[in-house]
Amino acid sequence: MEVPWLLVAHGSVTALVVVSFLCGQWPIFEGTFVQSINHFLNFGAYHYLLRFVQAVCGNGAKDLVLGVEQYCCDRPNPILQVFYVAIIGVTYFIIVQTSFEYIPGYYVSGWHRYLSIVAVAVGAILFVLTSFSDPGTITAENVSQYVSAYPYDNVIFVEKECSTCKIPRPARAKHCRICDKCVARFDHHCGWMNNCIGEKNTRYFVAFLVWHFLICVYGALVIGFILAGELKERKVIYILTAYYGIENSFSGLFPHVAQWLLAVHNTQILLSVFLAILALLLGGFCAYHAHLCLTNTTTNESFKWQDYIMWMKKENEAKANAAALKASMGSANSDAHKAPPSKWRAFFVRSRRPSVEPVVKNNIYDRGMIRNMCEVIVPLSERKSFSHRKSD
Ligand SMILES: [Zn+2]
Numbered sequence: 001m002e003v004p005w006l007l008v009a010h011g012s013v014t015a016l017v018v019v020s021f022l023c024g025q026w027p028i029f030e031g032t033f034v035q036s037i038n039h040f041l042n043f044g045a046y047h048y049l050l051r052f053v054q055a056v057c058g059n060g061a062k063d064l065v066l067g068v069e070q071y072c073c074d075r076p077n078p079i080l081q082v083f084y085v086a087i088i089g090v091t092y093f094i095i096v097q098t099s100f101e102y103i104p105g106y107y108v109s110g111w112h113r114y115l116s117i118v119a120v121a122v123g124a125i126l127f128v129l130t131s132f133s134d135p136g137t138i139t140a141e142n143v144s145q146y147v148s149a150y151p152y153d154n155v156i157f158v159e160k161e162c163s164t165c166k167i168p169r170p171a172r173a174k175h176c177r178i179c180d181k182c183v184a185r186f187d188h189h190c191g192w193m194n195n196c197i198g199e200k201n202t203r204y205f206v207a208f209l210v211w212h213f214l215i216c217v218y219g220a221l222v223i224g225f226i227l228a229g230e231l232k233e234r235k236v237i238y239i240l241t242a243y244y245g246i247e248n249s250f251s252g253l254f255p256h257v258a259q260w261l262l263a264v265h266n267t268q269i270l271l272s273v274f275l276a277i278l279a280l281l282l283g284g285f286c287a288y289h290a291h292l293c294l295t296n297t298t299t300n301e302s303f304k305w306q307d308y309i310m311w312m313k314k315e316n317e318a319k320a321n322a323a324a325l326k327a328s329m330g331s332a333n334s335d336a337h338k339a340p341p342s343k344w345r346a347f348f349v350r351s352r353r354p355s356v357e358p359v360v361k362n363n364i365y366d367r368g369m370i371r372n373m374c375e376v377i378v379p380l381s382e383r384k385s386f387s388h389r390k391s392d
């Protein structure tokens with residue numbers, strides 16, 4: 001049997017582009033071609049497209065592309081929502097069309113037909129909840145409650161007014177320039193949901209991520225069991241060993257079994273690889289958001305802390321260097337009358353790094369894992385104490 005090189009090449013290139021686009025900025029890929037591809041996809045490709053359009057079709061076409069970009073990236077729009085529905089719909093349709101005929105199978109019970117519908121339906125409900133629920137919009141009516149719900153830490157959040165909404169901006173809130181409103185406990189603006197992720201809908205968003213991770217793992221496993229059942233029912237291993245004389249070992253059988261599966265069940269193989277890649281990406285994203293929930297931090301805050309720590313480190317380094325310079329000048333003056341130090345001693349004295357004060361991240365919103373999780377599941381604005389704050 002021929003190795004389907006075209007299929008392998010297509011799969012490899014697609015996986016490389018997807019991984020580069022989504023994970024290219026991770027520290028692990030720093031300085032590698034994955035980071036270069038990510039940079040090209042995020043910045044270079046669009047720049048070249050604009051230059052190409054301008055050269056071929058003129059300035060009018062370039063303005064049109066810029067207008068489309070503004071609509072897609074700077075305004076609320078349902079493009080990615082439609083894309084999500086299409087991915088889920090098409091994938092589930094392909095699974096029903098190509099794989100339901102094997103259910104029930106040797107290892108797969110018949111009730112997976114119905115369980116899969118329930119799994120997709122729950123995913124769709126979580127999608128609708130995240131997309132269309134209020135993320136925690138701050139208005140003139142509820143701003144005082146939000147201000148007293150989250151204290152200012154005076155490190156990454158200081159008391160100030162939102163220049164657009166003209167109302168005080170509570171700690172942990174941010175003005176979303178796409179939705180054009182202030183959102184409490186702002187996490188990020190999610191293009192896939194066409195909605196902000198904030199105080200009230202972080203729970204739906206995290207549930208959505210976890211559920212879709214589980215769906216992908218479930219789908220990949222069921223397809224895996226379908227393929228295992230096919231191998232068993234069609235006696236592939238028996239035929240390979242008894243009729244073709246293939247050695248009955250993993251290394252001997254694997255290439256032949258893989259070739260048979262790629263030839264007879266290539267759709268199922270592609271589906272399971274697609275689901276496994278999605279599961280890996282979603283798993284990473286779930287772990288990141290679980291960590292954020294458990295430490296009572298938002299994506300917005302984690303970026304703010306990163307900036308703060310970097311800035312403080314630089315400032316402390318500058319302070320330490322200035323202090324070291326001052327000390328060395330003082331000792332140079334006092335040593336002026338003494339015998340000159342040996343070259344070796346001077347080398348070690350010069351190479352000693354000045355001690356830099358470590359930067360401490362003090363997240364005042366972190367109240368322990370259990371209370372942090374409770375805050376995500378039952379947001380402060382939905383508790384009795386929140387409505388009482390109005391009269392404060
Ligand atoms: Zn605002």
Ligand SMILES: [Zn+2]
Pocket residue numbers: 176177178179180188189190195196197
């Ligand atoms: Zn938004």
